[in-house]
Amino acid sequence: TYTISMASRYTLAIIKPDVLVKQPHNIGTILKRIESKYNIVQRKQLELSLSDAERFYNDHRGKFFFERLVGFMTSGPIIPLVLSEKNTEVDSIKSWREFIGPTHAENARKVQCLRGEFGTSDTWNGFHGSGSPDEAIKEISFFFPEFK
Ligand code: ATP
Numbered sequence: 253t254y255t256i257s258m259a260s261r262y263t264l265a266i267i268k269p270d271v272l273v274k275q276p277h278n279i280g281t282i283l284k285r286i287e288s289k290y291n292i293v294q295r296k297q298l299e300l301s302l303s304d305a306e307r308f309y310n311d312h313r314g315k316f317f318f319e320r321l322v323g324f325m326t327s328g329p330i331i332p333l334v335l336s337e338k339n340t341e342v343d344s345i346k347s348w349r350e351f352i353g354p355t356h357a358e359n360a361r362k363v364q365c366l367r368g369e370f371g372t373s374d375t376w377n378g379f380h381g382s383g384s385p386d387e388a389i390k391e392i393s394f395f396f397p398e399f400k
C-alpha cells in the first residue's frame with residue numbers, strides 16, 4: 253500500500269489579512285470548513301512586520317507584485333496554521349493547495365475552493381499554502397519554531 257512520506261504530513265497555511273480585516277464574520281465558517289478535512293495542529297494570530305513579510309516572501313523579491321504583496325501581508329493580522337490531512341494516506345501539501353485553489357481569485361471562482369469563495373483578487377486571495385515539502389518545513393519553522 254502507498255503511504256505518504258513524513259515530509260508531506262504537514263503543511264503551512266495562512267489565513268491572510270483580507271479575511272481577518274474585511275470579513276471577520278466568516279472566520280468561524282472558514283475554520284469549520286478547514287476542520288472538516290484537516291487537523292489544526294498549530295495555530296496562532298499575529299501581525300507581520302515589514303521585514304518579516306519580506307523574509308517570508310524572499311523568493312518573490314524582485315517580482316513586479318512584491319511590494320504589493322508585502323504591503324498586503326502587513327495590512328492586518330494573519331492566522332498561520334499547521335495542518336495535517338485527516339486522511340493520513342493523503343499528501344497534506346497538495347491537498348491544501350487544491351482546497352484553497354488557484355492563486356488568482358477570479359480563476360479560483362471557476363472551481364469549488366476557499367479562494368473562489370473568500371478571495372477578491374490576484375494579491376488579495378485570502379489564503380496561503382506551502383508549495384513543496386521543502387517550503388513547508390521552512391515555513392512551519394518560520395511561524396512555529398517550537399514545532400518539531
Ligand atoms: P501562496 O504562496 O500565498 O500560497 P501561490 O503559491 O498560489 O500563493 P505565489 O506564486 O507563491 O502564489 O505568490 C505568492 C502570493 O503573491 C500569492 O498568493 C498572491 O497573494 C501574490 N501574487 C502571486 N502572483 C501574483 C500576481 N501575478 N499579481 C499579484 N499578486 C500575485
Ligand code: MG
Pocket residue numbers: 381382383
Ligand atoms: Mg507560493
